[in-house]
Amino acid sequence: MTHPAHESCDHCGHHHELRVEDLQVRYREVEALRGVNMSASCGSCVALIGPNGAGKSTLLKAIAGLLPVSGGRILWRGTKVAKWSREIAYLPQRENVDWHFPITVRGVVRMGRYPQSGWWRPFSVDDENAIQRAIEWMDLADLGDRQISALSGGQQQRVFLARALAQEAHVLLLDEPFTGLDRTSKNALAKTLRKLTEEGRLVIASHHDLDTVRDIYDEVLLLNRKPLAFGPVAEVFTGEQIEKTFAAGVAGGKERA
């Protein structure tokens, strides 16, 4: 696989890789994930596919540093991912966000500059520029002062993407980004994810709709508590493999979307 130069990575000479090695995650007694191995690089769009409770959200949260890892390790650019990294952005499922929280579009995007601005420091010109750029990038220029409760599903998703851009993240972790969107918004979001990937980011998203996988993603991880296959869509995303993933059933424990 060749690695073209990417805009968002070009300040570093080498190529950026996210590596998951023999990852294991437990919730108290329940084993949520085991033996997960994968490796993906900037400029790729990766789908996590599997039934409900297969551990897709768990894997995303583990990479984001939100869950304690009970075995194996996660490496980003060769070093172990700490509790958090500015270069890794996490976008929660839309239904888990309190959309009635009194905050504007710009307010959410501003949060992305927290790693740079810290607890007190007022936003610098750099910060303001990055915020404005992210807002325009995601076609939210006219909505900057709008309350987030007054947005459509597609717009809400773009607000969180804009936050990740303001953060200058290289890795975007999205939990079910297409769920609950209408057809037009789905197409627009797919285009946006492709654009972000081509600009050199690594996009990893859990995904439900099996029909659209081939159009959006480069690589697929088929997951059901343990990984069943990982690789380029054309090789891995086959009828046989998909059947195996979904037929395995969810072994024990309660369901986790």
Next chain:
Amino acid sequence: MIDWLLEPFQHPFNQRAVLAALLIGFTNGYASAFVVLRKSALKVGSLSHALLPGIAVAIAVVGLHDWSAFLGSLFAALLIGLGSLAVSRGSRLDQDSALAILYTAAFSGGIILLRRIGVTQEMEDWLFGNIMGLRDGDLWTNFWISITALGTLTALHRPLLMTLFDAEVAATLGVPVRALNYLLMAVLIVVLISSLQAVGCMLAIGLLVTPAATVYLLTDSTNALFWGGAVLGGIASALAVLIGWWINIEQGPAIVLVLGLLFLAAFLFSPQYGLIAKSRHSRAAQ
């Protein structure tokens, strides 16, 4: 008429009470925005009951001094708050149930102890407040509590808001979410204690929820929620103390009642989120 209105201001202890109401109302009003955004009114309300046994023990052990009631109640609330966390982690019980068991048990103990040590008359003050009984020392204690609480909450405004909006996203941006949640709870307890003399532990939660809840129905701006809540809390409390004199009703309940009526007005008449505007809206949509 004018004499009647101004009469209360002639006594220094009245002036002190109005000043205290402004200060306590302002601080509680500001902090109430966090309670509303965190949706934790019930939890904070439970902890306010936990203050009473702390006061009882403090009085029984060291007697009533400027700081003994404050420290006793702070200690009791922290103990019961953290205790409920420990019980819920160590058993299959949820934290709300654990909290309800602990605070009612402690509250009952506090009532019995207060009667035993013969301060039955003061008990009503601890339950419903007695802002007229405030001394200069109490005013200073309140002043320092308010400054500390407001200072802490303002300094941590940015990470606190991120935590309240989405704790997971905040954590991935490096916000120490868990520490901030504990700190916020501790500050809210301290603010609760500051309002004890004004409204007592039974009514304290009213003062620590209603101001920002009222403003929440009137605006979408977070800044307006905090500072609007503060101004509303301060002015409404001071006004309620005056109304208490004018028509001779208890000031503690008056404060919470005035705030409640203001909330009711906002609930009905808010131009954007009020009941009337809403029903007019839905009728227009049909």
